[in-house]
Amino acid sequence: MTSSDGLRLLPFRGLRYAPDRVSSLTAVTSPPYDVVVRPDEVRELETSDPYNIVRLILPHAPDPTTRHRQAADTLRRWREEGILTPDPEPALYVYEQRGGDVLQRGLIGALRLDGPVLPHEGVIPEVVADRAALMGAAAANFEPLLLSYRSDGTGNGAAAVIERTAQHAPLLATTTEDGIAHRLWAVTDPAELAAVDADLAHRQALIADGHHRWATYRRLYEQRPDAGPDSPWASGLVLLVDTARYPLQVRAIHRVLPHLPPAKALADVAGAFRARRLPGELSAALEALEQTLGAAFVLAGGPDSFHLLDRPDPGLLDRAIRADRPEAWRQLDATVLHSVLLDEVWRIPDHPSDIGYLHHAEAAVAQAARHGGSAVLMRATSEETVRQLAQQGVTMPRKSTSFGPKPATGLVLRTLDDERD
Incomplete structure (x- = not known):
């Protein structure tokens, strides 16, 4: 895949929970897969609602092949039963997290893999292989990874679109058990989408959280030699945050x-x-x-x-x-x-x-x-140190930092089998 000069964040038809089919949106969300590490945490999420997203991101079965097939079958069944339903048209999604002194807003979309995205950590090959098998079997991106970029701080372009959109009634609003309030809006207006596209065409992104998922997206594309640059496999689900406006928190x-x-x-x-x-x-x-x-x-x-x-x-x-x-x-x-x-x-x-x-x-x-x-x-290591090293092409030891707040998993999914070249 050849590199492009800037970022291309593409609209997609988000797959979301039907509110009347689950006990609550809070009960079906989860932290990212790599944050849910203890078996008791998985069990707690599973018992919060029969349709909790953890059954897709962390299925458990005796062997990996069965786990991956199980996630794919569960996703198919939930779609057939109307538990998860697609939005009517492709959109970028403004996503807000608010709690205490934290306010973060960004854009969720399908980011082209050929853009200037800077990793700052290495990955574990076994984890990438497992996530690729899972996402490949399900033909889905279950959770966005977190990317940061720096605007010029003027509040124009993508920043203006985000702030205008956030003045309207959201598609969904929920508060998770950690006290963070989440809101989501769809951006479908062609002029607004064009403004985002023109702005991001001059930006580069830093992977804040989700190196394994980004490597997985690239692996999935490489495994499909017939997939062209406009294939859904040539992009991956991300949350893109302008840290000139919404600085990320960095933890160890x-x-x-x-x-x-x-x-x-x-x-x-x-x-x-x-x-x-x-x-x-x-x-x-x-x-x-x-x-x-x-x-x-x-x-x-x-x-x-x-x-x-x-x-x-x-x-x-x-x-x-x-x-x-x-x-x-x-x-x-x-x-x-x-x-x-x-x-x-x-x-x-x-x-x-x-x-x-x-x-x-x-x-x-x-x-x-x-x-x-x-x-x-x-x-923790400062974001500025991370960014400076990444711009020099130097990767840090893996799991060196934890950027946040991380997007909640389960608010919007992306399926690839109903996107076409």
Whole structure:
């Protein structure tokens, strides 16, 4: 696929829940698939409503092939039964999230894969293969990934379309259990769509959240050599947010090492890092981490055992970290963690069964304790650092950041079998 100079966000016929067929929109939504990590979270979502979207994004069956087929069959059945119904005409969708001091608005559409989209993290091949098999079987994009771009800040173009649209009555409005209110509008007016298209033709996007889904979209297109540039497989479902107007929040993603006992983890870092026991609760440990200069982590062996790891041995850093990368990359906490602690000190295999990634520190500590393993708690990296590295073509270690707020899954889906070249 050849690259284009700007972004092309295409309208599509959204597939949405029929409100009179479900208990509530809140009861059928879910966080993104990679945020729902615990079996009890999946069960809670499944029991909230028989048609919760988690049955499509995280089906469970004895083997992958059965899981993927199950999701496809469930989607087909829900469409036949009128649980999910298509909107009458293609649209871009203005999507708003509001809660506390958070207000975020953006555009949901089918983004052409040949546009200037900058990744900043690597991906796990096994995850991409699994998501491609799932989406391919269902011929659907179940949830938008989150992309950011920077406008000129004048409020014209796409920004003006979003603000005008948000003055009207929405297609749907719901508040999820986290207290975030969600609203969705359809943009179908040709002049408004043309204004968005003209504006985005000069922009590039940064993948904020959803590297695996973006890689999956590209994999699905590559698997279809007969699909032309106008094929539905040549684009993928995204939420595009102008961070000049709506800055994203950036949070850390923590690591769980289920097979590394805390005592061994602590013993192995002797001489490589300074290790200091942190008294008090998790919140105090995270506050101490934020106030520490240089590369630093909290090693957790349970809810009452926290150690601050900092002041890594300079010689070890020089030996373990690649010298052919920018200094900003070499100093990233995630770089130090993966290149030094995981690869050199603890020698943890880079495999999903050996390293877990969790967005919430409490969940990471609890999961490590259940397995008798260790958790490594991280700090967030600024969006500006992420963007600067991405523009240099430098990818960060995967799961280095968590941008948000993330779009709720289940408000609008995209099916590809009823879109035509």
